[in-house]
Amino acid sequence: xxxxxxxxxxxxxxxxxxxxxxxxxxxxxxxxxxxxxxxxxxxxxxxxxxxxxxxxxxxxxxxxxxxxxxxxxxxxxxxxxxxxxxxxxxxxxxxxxxxxxxxxxxxxxxxxxxxxxxxxxxxxxxxxxxxxxxxxxxxxxxxxxxxxxxxxxxxxxxxxxxxxxxxxxxxxxxxxxxxxxxxxxxxxxxxxxxxxxxxxxxxxxxxxxxxxxxxxxxxxxxxxxxxxxxxxxxxxxxxxxxxxxxxxxxxxxxxxxxx
Numbered sequence: 440x441x442x443x444x445x446x447x448x449x450x451x452x453x454x455x456x457x458x459x460x461x462x463x464x465x466x467x468x469x470x471x472x473x474x475x476x477x478x479x480x481x482x483x484x485x486x487x488x489x490x491x492x493x494x495x496x497x498x499x500x501x502x503x504x505x506x507x508x509x510x511x512x513x514x515x516x517x518x519x520x521x522x523x524x525x526x527x528x529x530x531x532x533x534x535x536x537x538x539x540x541x542x543x544x545x546x547x548x549x550x551x552x553x554x555x556x557x558x559x560x561x562x563x564x565x566x567x568x569x570x571x572x573x574x575x576x577x578x579x580x581x582x583x584x585x586x587x588x589x590x591x592x593x594x595x596x597x598x599x600x601x602x603x604x605x606x607x608x609x610x611x612x613x614x615x616x617x618x619x620x621x622x623x624x625x626x627x628x629x630x631x632x633x634x635x636x637x638x639x640x641x642x643x644x645x646x647x648x649x650x651x652x653x654x655x656x657x658x659x660x661x662x663x664x665x666x667x668x669x670x671x672x673x674x675x676x677x678x679x680x681x682x683x684x685x686x687x688x689x690x691x692x693x694x695x696x697x698x
Contacts (some may be wrong), residue, residue, distance in 0.1 A: 498562025635651035642671035
């Protein structure tokens, strides 16, 4: 299977955004932590084995999903991948026969063959050509191998979208969109979609959250005091409730197996 052609997304800008938020991500990414926990839970509920001989996790970041998987599964070999090379620093992989880290975009990063599990939480929305990636991942799965992914639907950051203040990721896809993207030989096991809503006391706190987690990597512009005040007034008038500003993560979970 050939590597996917270079995506339209500015990988250097994305890498810089997540590198900047690497030190604060684990603490501030509360929605992503819930999403990773739910993905691991769905994998267990679907009957996945306790032991995987060969597994690959992409977009591992600071290890939110890695920790959830290691709490309930063991691995003969686990390959971790992230766009940011520095993500390797915090990865501790107990309960694993062999672990290694490879950096770079998952579209072109070297993947092991015959994988029993490919997993990723809160990453696929950054892939410009999602069907092509699914084809590539399927080619590296062993027969019966599991694919466990989470991404975000079209309602992601709906408040910011309404205010035209969101740098959207290229591949927001609702649960209903996923069946059409599945390549031959990959059978859907589970689809789920649910909103995860965080609340902030001020627009500044909300923007700090976005910066500390790197999730608004495509947004641009400088925040002057006047612009921030206008943004907060608009946000409160349209979405404020009980003195708080909500921010919606539109989570989508996908489980599939190779026939």
